[in-house]
Amino acid sequence: MSNTRVRPQYANMPTTPGQYETVVVDPPWPVQKFPRRVRPNQTPALDYPTMSVEDIRAFPIDAWASPRAYLFLWTTNGFLQTAGTILSAWGFKYHATLVWCKETGVCPWSPFQFCTEFVLFGCRDGKRFREFPMGTLKTHFAAPVTRHSEKPSIFYEMLLPITPEPRIDLFARTRHPGWDYWGNELPPPGTTWN
Numbered sequence: 461m462s463n464t465r466v467r468p469q470y471a472n473m474p475t476t477p478g479q480y481e482t483v484v485v486d487p488p489w490p491v492q493k494f495p496r497r498v499r500p501n502q503t504p505a506l507d508y509p510t511m512s513v514e515d516i517r518a519f520p521i522d523a524w525a526s527p528r529a530y531l532f533l534w535t536t537n538g539f540l541q542t543a544g545t546i547l548s549a550w551g552f553k554y555h556a557t558l559v560w561c562k563e564t565g566v567c568p569w570s571p572f573q574f575c576t577e578f579v580l581f582g583c584r585d586g587k588r589f590r591e592f593p594m595g596t597l598k599t600h601f602a603a604p605v606t607r608h609s610e611k612p613s614i615f616y617e618m619l620l621p622i623t624p625e626p627r628i629d630l631f632a633r634t635r636h637p638g639w640d641y642w643g644n645e646l647p648p649p650g651t652t653w654n
Contacts, residue, residue: 481624486534528585552582559600
């Protein structure tokens with residue numbers, strides 16, 4: 461048996477590389493569930509495939525992002541430092557961390573409940589925000605949790621008035637107005653979740 465790793469192959473890549481000015485990436489980080497007494501039948505596998513950190517770092521971001529693009533990279537507590545190195549490896553300069561404050565979370569091993577997720581914001585070629593009053597948006601936002609790993613609509617709505625077009629959401633789980641999307645977890649058009 462060979463230990464050779466094969467990089468993932470990506471379907472439906474853009475025909476025009478580097479066309480997006482605003483890119484949101486929510487990579488499937490290699491997290492695992494942990495055993496809990498309250499859920500003894502829970503398996504360690506997630507409901508979706510994950511990628512290794514190496515494969516995330518090797519993801520062809522330039523197929524999507526323009527040389528002047530803004531990047532918003534979603535991450536969790538466990539991958540916060542790693543996400544910063546990936547942002548840099550993809551050629552983006554770190555600018556800020558946005559924080560999603562959730563109503564609930566997990567307590568994996570300490571008294572702290574992990575009820576936040578993070579979005580690292582980086583840019584390649586200076587700051588080109590649309591005309592918008594400085595300091596209007598905060599670096600944190602609150603929104604309820606919906607489906608597992610689905611990001612809140614308020615995040616995408618917050619970015620619409622300040623970021624350049626065209627925009628894309630990579631590894632998307634939901635469609636948002638004003639955004640193109642790419643991902644294998646998208647429901648068919650017109651699907652609503654209860």
